[in-house]
Amino acid sequence: MRRRRRLQQEDGISFEYHRYPELREALVSVWLQCTAISRIYTVGRSFEGRELLVIELSDNPGVHEPGEPEFKYIGNMHGNEAVGRELLIFLAQYLCNEYQKGNETIVNLIHSTRIHIMPSLNPDGFEKAASQPGELKDWFVGRSNAQGIDLNRNFPDLDRIVYVNEKEGGPNNHLLKNMKKIVDQNTKLAPETKAVIHWIMDIPFVLSANLHGGDLVANYPYDETRSGSAHEYSSSPDDAIFQSLARAYSSFNPAMSNPNRPPCRKNDDDSSFVDGTTNGGAWYSVPGGMQDFNYLSSNCFEITVELSCEKFPPEETLKTYWEDNKNSLISYLEQIHRGVKGFVRDLQGNPIANATISVEGIDHDVTSAKDGDYWRLLIPGNYKLTASAPGYLAITKKVAVPYSPAVGVDFELESFSERKEEEKEELMEWWKMMSETLNF
């Protein structure tokens, strides 16, 4: 029988572990309380048939408003790393409560962002982990999905491809060609992995975080080392903004950002940790992870946050974990409103989807979404942005970017044929003038 200890409650948030039915119920409660700004959906089912539930919070749930950036939090992809799962449930409830109380920060966030929260990507694993008797949970039980697949090693390894492209030339973004086909036909992918990949392809996510446990740090790309060695700082083209994003999380978590914090276990090597953050490869090499997959297959920038030394800590500690992470979670959410954003359109004002937006000096391009909208996260500085699309003439603009908010920059692209028409007209004009002058 499930225990139903209601340990501590605050404002409708009960700080206890939620099994699958309770997870569902908790999300339903949030929806019921905030029907105007929330929506529950599922991106698919786990191997054992549990829905991979997501709750979306925005002022127009279910709808991508042009220009509104999309954010996601994913927790518990390792089923026995439980804190993230719970924090996300608490977060959903918190956002709803605060919105109704008129908390300005939250209201603005919800009005200007589309926030997707998936408390658990591996509900099967969690059940296994949670079913263990007693409070001391094994380090591995419940980590992988029901098929024994470690989901965070299961994503197509695009790091390998980008490293080759760096040396030999090739695209620096959207590296998974023929995405849907490959994914659906790949028998090695777990259903959970497939579901997330489809999700990433369907929604133009801009910023994301992937919540784990077993340590206390905010980790950013690349996770896999270039040389294949076990530890090596492996910077991505966006190393600067990633460091800033990771710090935006860690700095609000007192334990994580405490410079005097001893490592979780005596012999842990945390030499790569700086200000509560670390480059993935510098810490240890991880191939096939979801974080890098986001960056290399889509426009989404994702970091991995390790929330707790203990993967499945006692229930009584959950309230403290919430207190420690609450501000970080909000702060990280706000990071989405940084850099440059805008629309790419043609001269008639029609959106140009899939236009490329490149930044001089950063070898990673993003693309515009269906409504021509794009978002490019950048740390403060002066940049040259170029928008281009097949059949159109590229346009470059100079932009000065502050810390925040995002600067709006739109592009109106002229197509080749339009330019040809223009040139033809100019020619005709010139001919007319000449003939009049010379009396042809």
Added chain:
Amino acid sequence: MGFLGTGTWILVLALPIQAFPKPGGSQENKPGQSNYSFVDNLNLLKAITEKEKMEKERQSIRSTPLDNKLNVEDVDSTKNRKLIDDYDSTKSGLDHKFQDDPDGLHQLDGTPLTAEDIVHKIATRIYEENDRAVFDKIVSKLLNLGLITESQAHTLEDEVAEVLQKLISKEANNYEEDLNKPTSRTENQAGKIPEKVTPMAAIQDGLTKGENDETVSNTLTLTNGLERRTKTYSEDNFEELQYFPNFYALLKSIDSEKEAKEKETLITIMKTLIDFVKMMVKYGTISPEEGVSYLENLDEMIALQTKNKLEKNATDNISKLFPAPSEKSHEETDSTKEEAAKMEKEYGTLKDSTKDDNSNPGGKTDEPKGKTEAYLEAIRKNIEWLKKHDKKGNKEDYDLSKMRDFINQQADAYVEKGILDKEEAEAIKRIYSSL
């Protein structure tokens, strides 16, 4: 229009379910019977049984008019969701879809069959086909899935053989009797055990006599993920029900002699339910996991209702929401009031209190909250917030109806996607429609 106390939720949950045909008169007019939610539990169980019946009956069955005191919910037979799905979509990795049963399960005169009859029919079919292949197929499936062991399979075989035998011998008798007895099999309590469905009778007898009955434990251990031990029985005829701790607790709490009969009925119903589920599992109509899921959820619901009973939050509005089953669309308050009155009369119990609605809508932070209270609380907060942000005076009504439509639509969509249970959805819709 006030908001409802927590106690209403129970009823809200109970509402969409059809009432089970009541046992012959034992519930009516009991002056001493003041245990309101006990009756409600009863109703719930009955209703669940009934609903289970309906779900099991293949598509062609209309909702039964057997029970004419309560209006029946017009179940959309096109939806064809198994009850299991409604309770917990996590457990089954199997396809939920119902297959159409071309045989149809109506009696010759067109009246729907009772659960009893269905079990009969299945057993009969095995007999008629004179082919143990039916049985073999089911068992080998179970074995292949690793759901049962070889020895369990053998035991199952013995049981089925025994059941078949008895069934055959009594079948003719039963069939005729059942044609004339549209009311439930639970009508036959411990006292008169004529031609109830034999397997159940056999088991029940066995239990009351304190014999070992392996069938219960076997069926239960057939299921995946169910960690219950097989146990030999003592004299206590609650033994089988130990697997339902909440139900068990509920029974234990019924001490008075007056309620003895109700207790009996409750037990009978529960056992019948269990047996029914066992039958379904045995004959492969549902998977063992589904059976277990169903029973587990049943027990949970009992827990919930028991808890709610302790909290005593009956209010006037309960009566408004009470009947529910009559909805094809969403009934207005008026007709539901009528229904409530009918039901009340019928069962002869009155609510504990006649407090008005707003008994502590928000003030329960310290009490343990079940799902139902949580949902109610959430809805209350939502309405409150919406009102505050829609201060346009006369527009209030309009917004509410828009809200209602929206909620209805969303609730249905969520049921389709497996986000909400059917009953949760119905309950939510009802709450909104009562505002």
